[in-house]
Amino acid sequence: MIGPIFYDSRQSVPSVDSFSKSAGKPARFMELMLHHYRPLGVEPFKPVTRDDLCLAHDPAHVDAVFDGRTPNGFGNNDPRVADACLWTVGSLVAATLAAPLHPQAVCSPTSGFHHAGYAFSEGYCTFNGLAVAAAKFIQANPGATVGILDCDFHYGNGTTDILAHNKALAAHVVHHTAGQYFCPEGQAIEFFHWLGEAIDDLNEQGCDVVIYQAGADMHIDDPLGGLLTTAEMRQRDREVMRKVRAPLVWNLAGGYQPTQGDTIFDDPVLQLHCATMGEANASDGIRDKFFKERNA
Numbered sequence: 097m098i099g100p101i102f103y104d105s106r107q108s109v110p111s112v113d114s115f116s117k118s119a120g121k122p123a124r125f126m127e128l129m130l131h132h133y134r135p136l137g138v139e140p141f142k143p144v145t146r147d148d149l150c151l152a153h154d155p156a157h158v159d160a161v162f163d164g165r166t167p168n169g170f171g172n173n174d175p176r177v178a179d180a181c182l183w184t185v186g187s188l189v190a191a192t193l194a195a196p197l198h199p200q201a202v203c204s205p206t207s208g209f210h211h212a213g214y215a216f217s218e219g220y221c222t223f224n225g226l227a228v229a230a231a232k233f234i235q236a237n238p239g240a241t242v243g244i245l246d247c248d249f250h251y252g253n254g255t256t257d258i259l260a261h262n263k264a265l266a267a268h269v270v271h272h273t274a275g276q277y278f279c280p281e282g283q284a285i286e287f288f289h290w291l292g293e294a295i296d297d298l299n300e301q302g303c304d305v306v307i308y309q310a311g312a313d314m315h316i317d318d319p320l321g322g323l324l325t326t327a328e329m330r331q332r333d334r335e336v337m338r339k340v341r342a343p344l345v346w347n348l349a350g351g352y353q354p355t356q357g358d359t360i361f362d363d364p365v366l367q368l369h370c371a372t373m374g375e376a377n378a379s380d381g382i383r384d385k386f387f388k389e390r391n392a
Protein backbone atom coordinates (compact mmCIF):
# COMPACT_ATOMS: atom_id res chain seq x y z
CA MET A 97 0.00 0.00 0.00
CA ILE A 98 1.34 3.42 -1.03
CA GLY A 99 0.39 6.47 0.95
CA PRO A 100 -1.53 7.66 2.79
CA ILE A 101 -2.23 10.51 0.34
CA PHE A 102 -4.65 13.26 1.36
CA TYR A 103 -6.22 14.14 -1.97
CA ASP A 104 -9.59 15.49 -3.07
CA SER A 105 -10.34 16.57 -6.63
CA ARG A 106 -11.75 19.86 -5.33
CA GLN A 107 -8.18 21.01 -4.51
CA SER A 108 -7.37 21.31 -8.25
CA VAL A 109 -8.28 24.22 -10.53
CA PRO A 110 -7.21 22.87 -13.93
CA SER A 111 -8.07 25.87 -16.08
CA VAL A 112 -6.36 28.68 -14.20
CA ASP A 113 -4.12 30.28 -16.80
CA SER A 114 -0.70 30.89 -15.33
CA PHE A 115 2.98 30.18 -15.76
CA SER A 116 2.70 28.05 -12.63
CA LYS A 117 1.02 24.72 -13.19
CA SER A 118 0.54 24.30 -9.47
CA ALA A 119 -3.22 24.87 -9.49
CA GLY A 120 -3.82 21.79 -11.68
CA LYS A 121 -0.84 19.74 -10.49
CA PRO A 122 -2.48 17.60 -7.77
CA ALA A 123 -4.83 15.93 -10.28
CA ARG A 124 -2.01 15.16 -12.71
CA PHE A 125 0.20 13.89 -9.87
CA MET A 126 -2.57 11.53 -8.74
CA GLU A 127 -3.01 10.26 -12.31
CA LEU A 128 0.71 9.39 -12.39
CA MET A 129 0.59 7.81 -8.92
CA LEU A 130 -2.34 5.61 -9.98
CA HIS A 131 -0.36 4.47 -12.99
CA HIS A 132 2.68 3.46 -10.92
CA TYR A 133 1.18 2.32 -7.65
CA ARG A 134 -1.86 0.20 -6.78
CA PRO A 135 -3.45 0.18 -4.35
CA LEU A 136 -3.10 3.83 -3.37
CA GLY A 137 -4.14 4.75 0.16
CA VAL A 138 -6.15 7.88 -0.62
CA GLU A 139 -7.59 9.45 2.54
CA PRO A 140 -10.73 11.60 2.59
CA PHE A 141 -10.59 14.89 4.48
CA LYS A 142 -12.59 18.06 5.12
CA PRO A 143 -11.68 21.50 3.77
CA VAL A 144 -10.51 24.11 6.26
CA THR A 145 -12.70 27.13 7.07
CA ARG A 146 -11.95 30.83 6.68
CA ASP A 147 -11.54 30.91 10.47
CA ASP A 148 -8.80 28.29 10.16
CA LEU A 149 -6.97 30.48 7.63
CA CYS A 150 -7.18 33.34 10.15
CA LEU A 151 -5.03 31.33 12.58
CA ALA A 152 -2.14 32.44 10.34
CA HIS A 153 -3.52 35.35 8.28
CA ASP A 154 -5.00 38.81 8.72
CA PRO A 155 -8.81 38.24 8.65
CA ALA A 156 -9.29 41.35 6.51
CA HIS A 157 -6.91 39.94 3.88
CA VAL A 158 -8.66 36.54 3.92
CA ASP A 159 -12.04 38.19 3.36
CA ALA A 160 -10.69 40.47 0.61
CA VAL A 161 -9.29 37.50 -1.34
CA PHE A 162 -12.54 35.52 -1.06
CA ASP A 163 -14.60 38.57 -2.00
CA GLY A 164 -12.40 39.24 -5.05
CA ARG A 165 -11.35 42.67 -3.76
CA THR A 166 -7.64 41.82 -3.77
CA PRO A 167 -5.72 39.48 -6.09
CA ASN A 168 -4.97 35.90 -5.08
CA GLY A 169 -1.46 34.43 -5.32
CA PHE A 170 -1.88 34.00 -9.08
CA GLY A 171 -2.45 37.73 -9.50
CA ASN A 172 -6.09 37.31 -10.56
CA ASN A 173 -9.43 37.60 -8.76
CA ASP A 174 -10.84 34.20 -9.82
CA PRO A 175 -12.98 33.07 -6.86
CA ARG A 176 -12.31 29.40 -7.72
CA VAL A 177 -8.69 29.83 -6.59
CA ALA A 178 -9.66 30.91 -3.07
CA ASP A 179 -12.27 28.12 -2.84
CA ALA A 180 -9.71 25.51 -3.95
CA CYS A 181 -7.32 26.79 -1.25
CA LEU A 182 -9.75 25.59 1.43
CA TRP A 183 -9.06 22.11 0.01
CA THR A 184 -5.28 22.43 -0.56
CA VAL A 185 -4.79 23.82 2.95
CA GLY A 186 -7.27 21.19 4.18
CA SER A 187 -5.15 18.46 2.63
CA LEU A 188 -1.99 19.61 4.40
CA VAL A 189 -3.81 20.16 7.70
CA ALA A 190 -5.39 16.69 7.59
CA ALA A 191 -2.08 15.06 6.60
CA THR A 192 -0.22 16.87 9.40
CA LEU A 193 -2.81 15.93 12.04
CA ALA A 194 -2.74 12.29 10.86
CA ALA A 195 1.03 11.92 10.50
CA PRO A 196 1.70 10.70 14.09
CA LEU A 197 -0.71 7.80 13.48
CA HIS A 198 1.26 6.50 10.49
CA PRO A 199 4.70 4.90 10.39
CA GLN A 200 5.15 6.00 6.76
CA ALA A 201 5.75 9.53 5.51
CA VAL A 202 2.31 10.99 4.72
CA CYS A 203 1.71 12.78 1.39
CA SER A 204 -0.25 15.96 0.76
CA PRO A 205 -0.17 16.56 -3.02
CA THR A 206 -0.23 20.33 -2.63
CA SER A 207 1.72 23.44 -3.66
CA GLY A 208 1.46 27.18 -3.42
CA PHE A 209 1.95 28.00 0.26
CA HIS A 210 5.25 29.53 1.34
CA HIS A 211 5.14 32.97 -0.35
CA ALA A 212 1.77 33.78 1.27
CA GLY A 213 2.33 36.06 4.27
CA TYR A 214 0.21 37.43 7.10
CA ALA A 215 -1.58 39.97 4.90
CA PHE A 216 -0.34 39.29 1.37
CA SER A 217 -0.64 36.68 -1.41
CA GLU A 218 2.07 36.43 -4.07
CA GLY A 219 4.24 34.08 -6.12
CA TYR A 220 1.43 31.56 -6.90
CA CYS A 221 0.73 31.31 -3.15
CA THR A 222 -2.65 32.56 -1.88
CA PHE A 223 -2.74 31.21 1.68
CA ASN A 224 0.04 29.64 3.72
CA GLY A 225 -0.96 26.04 4.35
CA LEU A 226 2.32 25.38 6.16
CA ALA A 227 1.56 27.96 8.84
CA VAL A 228 -2.12 26.98 9.06
CA ALA A 229 -1.20 23.28 9.40
CA ALA A 230 1.31 24.13 12.13
CA ALA A 231 -1.30 26.23 13.96
CA LYS A 232 -3.98 23.53 13.68
CA PHE A 233 -1.55 20.85 14.91
CA ILE A 234 -0.58 22.97 17.93
CA GLN A 235 -4.26 23.74 18.62
CA ALA A 236 -4.99 20.00 18.67
CA ASN A 237 -1.79 19.15 20.60
CA PRO A 238 -1.08 22.01 23.05
CA GLY A 239 2.62 22.46 23.72
CA ALA A 240 3.64 20.56 20.58
CA THR A 241 6.52 21.64 18.34
CA VAL A 242 6.12 21.64 14.55
CA GLY A 243 9.06 21.58 12.14
CA ILE A 244 8.83 23.12 8.67
CA LEU A 245 11.64 21.88 6.42
CA ASP A 246 11.23 23.91 3.24
CA CYS A 247 13.44 22.48 0.48
CA ASP A 248 11.78 24.38 -2.33
CA PHE A 249 14.41 26.43 -4.16
CA HIS A 250 12.76 29.71 -3.16
CA TYR A 251 12.74 31.55 0.14
CA GLY A 252 9.68 30.85 2.29
CA ASN A 253 9.25 34.58 2.92
CA GLY A 254 5.53 34.24 3.63
CA THR A 255 6.13 31.68 6.38
CA THR A 256 8.81 33.92 7.92
CA ASP A 257 6.41 36.90 7.77
CA ILE A 258 3.60 34.99 9.51
CA LEU A 259 5.92 33.77 12.27
CA ALA A 260 7.13 37.37 12.77
CA HIS A 261 3.49 38.49 13.20
CA ASN A 262 2.49 35.60 15.46
CA LYS A 263 4.97 35.12 18.31
CA ALA A 264 2.77 32.52 20.03
CA LEU A 265 2.91 30.36 16.91
CA ALA A 266 6.60 31.08 16.30
CA ALA A 267 7.44 29.82 19.80
CA HIS A 268 6.31 26.34 18.71
CA VAL A 269 7.57 26.24 15.12
CA VAL A 270 11.08 25.39 13.87
CA HIS A 271 11.37 26.82 10.35
CA HIS A 272 14.22 26.01 7.95
CA THR A 273 13.99 27.34 4.38
CA ALA A 274 16.72 26.50 1.88
CA GLY A 275 15.74 29.41 -0.36
CA GLN A 276 17.12 31.84 2.19
CA TYR A 277 20.64 30.57 1.52
CA PHE A 278 21.04 29.29 -2.05
CA CYS A 279 21.26 30.79 -5.52
CA PRO A 280 21.44 28.89 -8.85
CA GLU A 281 25.24 29.11 -8.73
CA GLY A 282 25.21 27.32 -5.36
CA GLN A 283 27.01 24.04 -4.82
CA ALA A 284 25.18 20.79 -4.10
CA ILE A 285 27.73 19.97 -1.40
CA GLU A 286 26.80 23.18 0.44
CA PHE A 287 23.12 22.34 0.13
CA PHE A 288 23.65 18.90 1.67
CA HIS A 289 25.69 20.45 4.49
CA TRP A 290 22.77 22.85 5.18
CA LEU A 291 20.25 19.98 4.96
CA GLY A 292 22.18 17.83 7.44
CA GLU A 293 22.31 20.70 9.95
CA ALA A 294 18.60 21.50 9.47
CA ILE A 295 17.62 17.86 10.07
CA ASP A 296 19.87 17.65 13.15
CA ASP A 297 18.16 20.78 14.52
CA LEU A 298 14.65 19.39 13.91
CA ASN A 299 15.63 16.17 15.69
CA GLU A 300 17.35 17.97 18.59
CA GLN A 301 14.35 20.25 19.14
CA GLY A 302 12.12 17.20 19.48
CA CYS A 303 9.59 18.13 16.81
CA ASP A 304 6.25 16.32 17.18
CA VAL A 305 5.69 16.48 13.42
CA VAL A 306 7.76 17.79 10.48
CA ILE A 307 6.30 19.20 7.25
CA TYR A 308 8.72 18.70 4.33
CA GLN A 309 8.31 20.85 1.23
CA ALA A 310 9.91 18.66 -1.47
CA GLY A 311 9.99 21.39 -4.13
CA ALA A 312 10.90 20.16 -7.61
CA ASP A 313 12.29 23.58 -8.53
CA MET A 314 15.45 22.71 -6.59
CA HIS A 315 16.40 20.85 -9.81
CA ILE A 316 19.28 22.28 -11.84
CA ASP A 317 17.20 22.34 -15.06
CA ASP A 318 14.37 24.32 -13.53
CA PRO A 319 13.96 27.75 -15.17
CA LEU A 320 13.22 29.28 -11.75
CA GLY A 321 15.69 27.05 -9.82
CA GLY A 322 17.87 25.22 -8.93
CA LEU A 323 21.12 23.44 -8.12
CA LEU A 324 20.61 19.68 -7.76
CA THR A 325 20.89 17.01 -10.45
CA THR A 326 18.20 14.33 -10.73
CA ALA A 327 20.33 11.94 -8.65
CA GLU A 328 20.96 14.65 -6.05
CA MET A 329 17.22 15.35 -5.86
CA ARG A 330 16.71 11.71 -4.93
CA GLN A 331 19.52 11.96 -2.38
CA ARG A 332 17.80 15.02 -0.83
CA ASP A 333 14.51 13.15 -0.50
CA ARG A 334 16.23 10.02 0.81
CA GLU A 335 18.08 11.95 3.53
CA VAL A 336 14.89 13.65 4.71
CA MET A 337 12.84 10.44 4.68
CA ARG A 338 15.53 8.44 6.51
CA LYS A 339 16.93 10.99 8.99
CA VAL A 340 13.95 13.03 10.23
CA ARG A 341 12.83 11.03 13.25
CA ALA A 342 9.52 12.85 13.83
CA PRO A 343 6.24 11.96 12.07
CA LEU A 344 6.69 13.30 8.55
CA VAL A 345 4.41 14.95 6.00
CA TRP A 346 5.64 15.86 2.52
CA ASN A 347 4.13 18.02 -0.18
CA LEU A 348 4.95 18.95 -3.77
CA ALA A 349 5.68 22.71 -3.66
CA GLY A 350 7.26 24.34 -6.74
CA GLY A 351 8.46 23.04 -10.11
CA TYR A 352 8.49 24.92 -13.42
CA GLN A 353 10.30 22.83 -16.04
CA PRO A 354 8.24 22.80 -19.23
CA THR A 355 6.68 19.50 -20.20
CA GLN A 356 8.28 17.64 -23.13
CA GLY A 357 5.01 16.31 -24.56
CA ASP A 358 1.31 15.91 -24.02
CA THR A 359 1.15 13.13 -21.43
CA ILE A 360 1.86 12.95 -17.72
CA PHE A 361 4.90 10.79 -18.56
CA ASP A 362 6.55 13.66 -20.46
CA ASP A 363 6.42 16.07 -17.54
CA PRO A 364 9.80 16.33 -15.76
CA VAL A 365 8.24 18.05 -12.73
CA LEU A 366 5.81 15.18 -12.18
CA GLN A 367 8.70 12.73 -12.57
CA LEU A 368 10.58 14.49 -9.75
CA HIS A 369 7.52 14.37 -7.48
CA CYS A 370 7.08 10.69 -8.39
CA ALA A 371 10.70 10.09 -7.36
CA THR A 372 9.97 11.67 -3.96
CA MET A 373 7.15 9.16 -3.51
CA GLY A 374 9.58 6.41 -4.51
CA GLU A 375 12.03 7.51 -1.79
CA ALA A 376 9.21 7.74 0.75
CA ASN A 377 8.15 4.22 -0.14
CA ALA A 378 11.73 2.90 0.01
CA SER A 379 12.15 4.40 3.50
CA ASP A 380 9.22 2.55 5.08
CA GLY A 381 11.56 0.19 6.97
CA ILE A 382 13.52 2.83 8.85
CA ARG A 383 10.42 5.00 9.40
CA ASP A 384 8.67 1.98 10.89
CA LYS A 385 11.57 1.71 13.36
CA PHE A 386 11.19 5.40 14.34
CA PHE A 387 7.44 4.84 14.77
CA LYS A 388 7.97 1.89 17.11
CA GLU A 389 10.56 3.84 19.15
CA ARG A 390 8.15 6.78 19.55
CA ASN A 391 5.31 4.53 20.62
CA ALA A 392 7.31 2.16 22.83
Ligand SMILES: [Zn+2]
Binds near residue numbers: 311313349
Ligand atom coordinates in the same frame (compact mmCIF):
# COMPACT_ATOMS: atom_id res chain seq x y z
ZN1 LIG B 1 9.78 27.55 -5.56
